[in-house]
Amino acid sequence: MFPQSKSQNSDAICHRERHALNEKMGFLQRKFYLGDDTLMKLALIFRALMGKKLNLKRMDSEAAADVISSCINLMYNTLFFDCETQKKTIRKGPPAITPAMSPEAFKKYRLYQQIRGCFNKLQTDDTDTEKYKSVAKFLNENGIKKPIYHKLSKDKKWLPSDVEIIRHKLISKLIARNNKNFENEKRVAG
Numbered sequence: 001m002f003p004q005s006k007s008q009n010s011d012a013i014c015h016r017e018r019h020a021l022n023e024k025m026g027f028l029q030r031k032f033y034l035g036d037d038t039l040m041k042l043a044l045i046f047r048a049l050m051g052k053k054l055n056l057k058r059m060d061s062e063a064a065a066d067v068i069s070s071c072i073n074l075m076y077n078t079l080f081f082d083c084e085t086q087k088k089t090i091r092k093g094p095p096a097i098t099p100a101m102s103p104e105a106f107k108k109y110r111l112y113q114q115i116r117g118c119f120n121k122l123q124t125d126d127t128d129t130e131k132y133k134s135v136a137k138f139l140n141e142n143g144i145k146k147p148i149y150h151k152l153s154k155d156k157k158w159l160p161s162d163v164e165i166i167r168h169k170l171i172s173k174l175i176a177r178n179n180k181n182f183e184n185e186k187r188v189a190g
Contacts (some may be wrong), residue, residue: 027117040068046063049070049100049103050103069106069113070099072106076093093127096168098171098173101183105179109171112166112168114144115135115139117164119131119138135158139158140158146158147174
């Protein structure tokens with residue numbers, strides 16, 4: 001039996017490259033099934049957060065994943081975070097992060113996941129400083145844009161110090177700011 005050759009179709013090549021890049025950043029592709037009620041709710045949430053209709057036949061998987069991530073963040077914070085004390089109610093688990101509720105906020109949360117995913121996948125004996133350098137190099141090589149924010153370097157390229165700064169508290173602050181701006185824009189437009 002001959003080994004199956006990989007398709008040279010441009011879509012197939014693009015899909016393989018994107019899949020490999022996502023895997024390097026800790027994004028895993030999973031197939032799951034959603035019922036009609038859940039899909040209708042997802043479509044309504046998608047429209048409210050993204051400002052556009054969710055096409056269930058040819059779904060933008062990245063945008064849908066952003067909305068699902070936001071829903072998971074909201075539920076995680078509801079179940080495992082005390083808003084009054086600003087503390088987690090479980091010992092283990094990731095930090096609570098403000099759920100993204102705007103297109104720009106989704107980009108910030110995706111960036112946070114990319115950085116943390118790259119950092120956490122580095123199974124080396126390197127120091128954190130060396131890992132920050134490796135992640136910055138990876139982000140630059142893969143064209144992942146750095147957001148403009150006064151606490152980040154003025155350099156257009158990622159620096160190790162920029163990677164180090166992107167923590168859950170900063171990302172939550174950026175997400176909250178984007179969410180607020182989006183709400184204000186909707187209020188003015190509506």
